[in-house]
Amino acid sequence: MSTQPLSGSELEDIKLMAQKHFWPHAKPAGDISEETGLKTITKGEGIWLYDENDQPWYDTTSCLWLVNLGHGRTDIADAAYAQMKEVSFTPMGSFSPPTAKLSAKIASYSPDKDSRVFFVSGGAEANETAIKMARKYHINNGESSRYKVISRRNSYHGATYATMSMGGGTRPPYEFEPLMPGSVKIANYDSYRYGFSTISEEQASEEYAKDLERAILGHNPSTVSAFIAEPISTATGIHVPNKAYFQMIREICDKYGVLMISDEVITGFGRTGSWFAIEQWDVTPDIITFAKACTSGYLPIGGAIATKKISDAFIGDESKTFTHLMTFGGNPASTAAGVKTLEIMEDEHVVENSKQMGDYLMSKLEELYKYDIVGHVRGGKGLLNAVEIVKNKDSKEPYPNLAKKLGPLYNKYKMIGLPSPIGIQLAPPITVNKNEIDDLVERTENVIKDL
Numbered sequence: 001m002s003t004q005p006l007s008g009s010e011l012e013d014i015k016l017m018a019q020k021h022f023w024p025h026a027k028p029a030g031d032i033s034e035e036t037g038l039k040t041i042t043k044g045e046g047i048w049l050y051d052e053n054d055q056p057w058y059d060t061t062s063c064l065w066l067v068n069l070g071h072g073r074t075d076i077a078d079a080a081y082a083q084m085k086e087v088s089f090t091p092m093g094s095f096s097p098p099t100a101k102l103s104a105k106i107a108s109y110s111p112d113k114d115s116r117v118f119f120v121s122g123g124a125e126a127n128e129t130a131i132k133m134a135r136k137y138h139i140n141n142g143e144s145s146r147y148k149v150i151s152r153r154n155s156y157h158g159a160t161y162a163t164m165s166m167g168g169g170t171r172p173p174y175e176f177e178p179l180m181p182g183s184v185k186i187a188n189y190d191s192y193r194y195g196f197s198t199i200s201e202e203q204a205s206e207e208y209a210k211d212l213e214r215a216i217l218g219h220n221p222s223t224v225s226a227f228i229a230e231p232i233s234t235a236t237g238i239h240v241p242n243k244a245y246f247q248m249i250r251e252i253c254d255k256y257g258v259l260m261i262s263d264e265v266i267t268g269f270g271r272t273g274s275w276f277a278i279e280q281w282d283v284t285p286d287i288i289t290f291a292k293a294c295t296s297g298y299l300p301i302g303g304a305i306a307t308k309k310i311s312d313a314f315i316g317d318e319s320k321t322f323t324h325l326m327t328f329g330g331n332p333a334s335t336a337a338g339v340k341t342l343e344i345m346e347d348e349h350v351v352e353n354s355k356q357m358g359d360y361l362m363s364k365l366e367e368l369y370k371y372d373i374v375g376h377v378r379g380g381k382g383l384l385n386a387v388e389i390v391k392n393k394d395s396k397e398p399y400p401n402l403a404k405k406l407g408p409l410y411n412k413y414k415m416i417g418l419p420s421p422i423g424i425q426l427a428p429p430i431t432v433n434k435n436e437i438d439d440l441v442e443r444t445e446n447v448i449k450d451l
C-alpha cells in the first residue's frame, strides 16, 4: 500500500490546520514559514526525508536519535500490522507472545543475561520507572530511608517532572521549580575543557567520578537511592568518558549501596557500535533504561532492564510487588515492531555496521580540524558524533549565537537535524553506507566553510 504525496488545496488545508491547531513540542506554535518554521514531511526512505515539494533532506540525526534502521521499512510496519490483526492489546494479568519474546531478546543483549524487562512507552517513563524501581528495591531490602537520586548537571533524562529534575529537562528547569525532592546534581563529563582546574582528561575523569562520592557523602549515604547517567550524554555535546570513569562510578555505587542506572534511551540498540553502550566500559549497571531505537522509532516503546539481583528483590509476598503501571507498556503492536527491529539488526549485522561506519565517519570528521573554527571532533563509538565549533581554537572560546547561524545553513544544505549551541551533531541511521557518510561529511564541511 503506497500513499500519494499531498498536493494542491489538500496540502494547503493541512498546513492551515497545523498553523492554527497543532502545538509542537519545544518550538513556537503557529510558524510554518519556510525560513524559520515547521517543515511538512510527507515521506521517508532510508536516510532521506521528503518535504511537501518531494525534495530529499538528509536525516542527520535519525530524527531524535531513533530511526536507526532508516525510514520506510515496510518489514517493521508489516510486523506491527500483522500483530494488530491478531490482537492489538491484552488485558492486565496477561501477556502476548511478542511481549515475552522481546523481553527475552533484550535480556540476551544485556550485560546480565538473567535480566527482566519492565516495558513502558518512552524514555521519560523508562527513567521514572527506574527511579521508582530503585526506591522500591531499597524498601524491599529494609532501607526505606533511601530516596535521593544523583544525576549529572545538564544531562537529559526526559521532560516529565521527575526526569526534568534529574537533568536539564525543559531548559531552564528552574522555571518549573520546585523540582523533585532529593534531586542532587554532580558535574558532567567534559572531554574538551575538562573541569576542576585539571589539565588532562585522566585527571579530570577521576575528579568527575570522585564528584559522585563527594555528593553521596555530603548527602548522607543512607538516604541515597540511585545514580543515573547516560553513557554518552548527547545533551551536553557527546563527550565520551574514558575507560576508568564508569568503572570508578560502579565501584563508588557499590561501596555505598547506591543503584547505578544507565540511561541508554539514545545509546541503546546499536547506536554506539554495541547493543548497549555501557558494555564498552565493562560495567554492569543495576538498571538500564531504553526507548526510541528499540522499534527504530516505528512505534512508541520504552523500558527498564533490571538485573536478576534487582528484580529478585520484588519476588515474595505481595508487599514486595512493584505496583507501577503504564497503560501502553508492553503492548503487542509495539513489542512486535521491537522483535522485528531486533531481528533485522541481527540479520543485517547492523551493530557491526554502526561500528565500522562510525570509525569511518570519525576519521573523515577528524580531517575537518584543518578549519580554524573546528575546536573538537567527538565520537569514536559508533555513529554518535559532534563537531564543536569555536571562535578561537587556543582559548576554546565558544562561537557566538551558533545555533541561530546553523539553522539557515542546515536548510541551505538540506540537512534535517539538531543545530546546537556547540556545533554540529551527527547520528545518521546506523544502516548508513560509505557513500552516504561521504555525502554527510561533504554537507557538514559546506556548513563549516560558510561559517
Ligand SMILES: Cc1ncc(COP(=O)(O)O)c(C=O)c1O
Residues within 6 Å of the ligand: 064, 121, 122, 123, 124, 125, 127, 156, 157, 158, 159, 230, 234, 263, 264, 265, 266, 291, 292
Ligand atoms: C538520554 C535520554 N533520556 C531520556 C529521554 C526522554 O525520552 P522521551 O522523549 O521518549 O520521553 C531522552 C530523549 O531524547 C534522552 O535523550
